[in-house]
Amino acid sequence: GLGVGEFPDLKLLVDWAEKTAMNVVQILPINDTTATHTWVDSYPYAAISVFALHPQYLSLDSIAKLKDKKAAAELEKLRQEFNAKDFVDYEPVMNAKWKFLKLLYQQEKAKFLADPEFHKFKVEQGSWLIPYAAFSGLRDRFGTADFHEWPQEFRAPHALPELVDEHGTHFDEFGLHFFTQFHLDKQLTDAVNYGRARHVVLKGDLPIGIYRHSVDAWTQPELYHMDQQAGAPPDDFSTTGQNWRFPTYNWERMAEDNYAWWKQRLGHLSRYFDMLRIDHILGFFRIWEMPANSVQGLLGHFSPALPLHRDEIQRRLGWFDYGRLCEPYIRWHLLERTFGADAQAVFDEFMVADQYQA
Numbered sequence: 529g530l531g532v533g534e535f536p537d538l539k540l541l542v543d544w545a546e547k548t549a550m551n552v553v554q555i556l557p558i559n560d561t562t563a564t565h566t567w568v569d570s571y572p573y574a575a576i577s578v579f580a581l582h583p584q585y586l587s588l589d590s591i592a593k594l595k596d597k598k599a600a601a602e603l604e605k606l607r608q609e610f611n612a613k614d615f616v617d618y619e620p621v622m623n624a625k626w627k628f629l630k631l632l633y634q635q636e637k638a639k640f641l642a643d644p645e646f647h648k649f650k651v652e653q654g655s656w657l658i659p660y661a662a663f664s665g666l667r668d669r670f671g672t673a674d675f676h677e678w679p680q681e682f683r684a685p686h687a688l689p690e691l692v693d694e695h696g697t698h699f700d701e702f703g704l705h706f707f708t709q710f711h712l713d714k715q716l717t718d719a720v721n722y723g724r725a726r727h728v729v730l731k732g733d734l735p736i737g738i739y740r741h742s743v744d745a746w747t748q749p750e751l752y753h754m755d756q757q758a759g760a761p762p763d764d765f766s767t768t769g770q771n772w773r774f775p776t777y778n779w780e781r782m783a784e785d786n787y788a789w790w791k792q793r794l795g796h797l798s799r800y801f802d803m804l805r806i807d808h809i810l811g812f813f814r815i816w817e818m819p820a821n822s823v824q825g826l827l828g829h830f831s832p833a834l835p836l837h838r839d840e841i842q843r844r845l846g847w848f849d850y851g852r853l854c855e856p857y858i859r860w861h862l863l864e865r866t867f868g869a870d871a872q873a874v875f876d877e878f879m880v881a882d883q884y885q886a
Contacts, residue, residue: 530603531610531621534587535712538719542728552803553723554731558582558716562622562664563673563741570618573772573807574739576663576673579656579796581712584621588628591711592636603628633700633707641694641703646710655792656743657709662688663743665701673741685747720800732801734793736811737774744789745775751789753778756817759825769816769825776817776831 529537541553559575560582594600606624610617633640640646650657666682667673675683692702720730737758738744745752752775760770782789797804806812818828842848858879863871 530607530625532584532616535585535715535719536587536590539722542723542726545728546726551728552731557733557735567619573735576739577660577743578793580660580709583708586712587715590715591632595635599631633704640707649710658688658692659685659747660743661692661702661705663746664705675746716800729802730800731803732797734804734806736808737772740775750781751778755820757820759816759818759828761816771822771825776815
């Protein structure tokens with residue numbers, strides 16, 4: 529590999545599993561997370577597509593050998609440098625992988641576009657592949673995955689097949705991503721079949737959320753509450769709660785087409801995995817939800833949730849004080865305890881005296 533394990537390396541894990549009489553190899557999410565082209569993208573739960581595979585796992589050598597001798601020598605030098613490290617140096621590895629991927633794409637482009645296997649793949653996977661290639665090309669063109677910052681004509685997906693047409697002027701912007709996904713699928717499928725032939729299967733990872741700046745949010749924003757975020761309530765692990773920054777699902781809208789998006793997602797995962805770990809299975813039943821402008825998880829609520837009537841609380845607690853239970857309880861001694869000498873400055877800046885009594 530080039531500084532990181534790649535899909536063909538799964539065969540080594542399969543061999544080891546077979547020798548140790550194990551039948552399952554479990555892996556983390558492997559979807560593409562390329563949003564910023566920086567180390568931040570190494571977080572595997574913020575995928576820009578729930579269908580596309582991550583280019584970091586692509587084996588360049590399994591595609592073709594570089595014919596440019598100077599580039600091939602540089603690649604080999606970097607391979608030795610990266611592989612000598614005891615950690616994945618994500619950003620330099622990805623920068624190198626994209627550099628040589630682009631060279632391979634140009635080298636193999638004519639052969640690739642004439643390959644009937646690619647055209648079959650494009651037809652079968654086009655519903656997600658075409659939007660993904662368009663999104664990835666536009667992300668790189670405009671320097672951000674936040675499609676709200678793109679020029680107006682691209683903020684919503686329009687005429688995507690025409691945009692990514694191989695006869696178009698800017699096709700290479702998008703063709704690179706067709707090329708990458710085709711070979712990723714080919715290499716992973718080969719590893720999966722290798723394992724299945726030896727009675728060893730892959731167990732995948734399905735994160736509950738989608739990334740806010742993703743193909744999924746760009747193409748079908750109506751399926752998500754883009755004005756909300758998912759997370760977890762305050763607890764012993766985190767007294768301020770957790771904010772995962774993913775929009776929550778609009779289950780009512782999803783039900784209108786009988787959960788077609790979920791069926792497509794799960795069907796696609798079954799292409800590679802015989803088992804799945806669902807990260808945050810409770811999220812299918814209820815999720816901690818907070819406004820999109822929240823930083824921490826404090827201002828959230830469970831959704832859906834059954835409300836408690838004040839009479840029920842009165843019966844159970846023996847008292848009910850709306851101001852104490854339902855409004856922020858801020859008193860001077862709490863400000864002093866929290867902010868010390870800055871308590872007065874905080875009070876003057878943020879408090880209204882007749883509302884938050886000292």
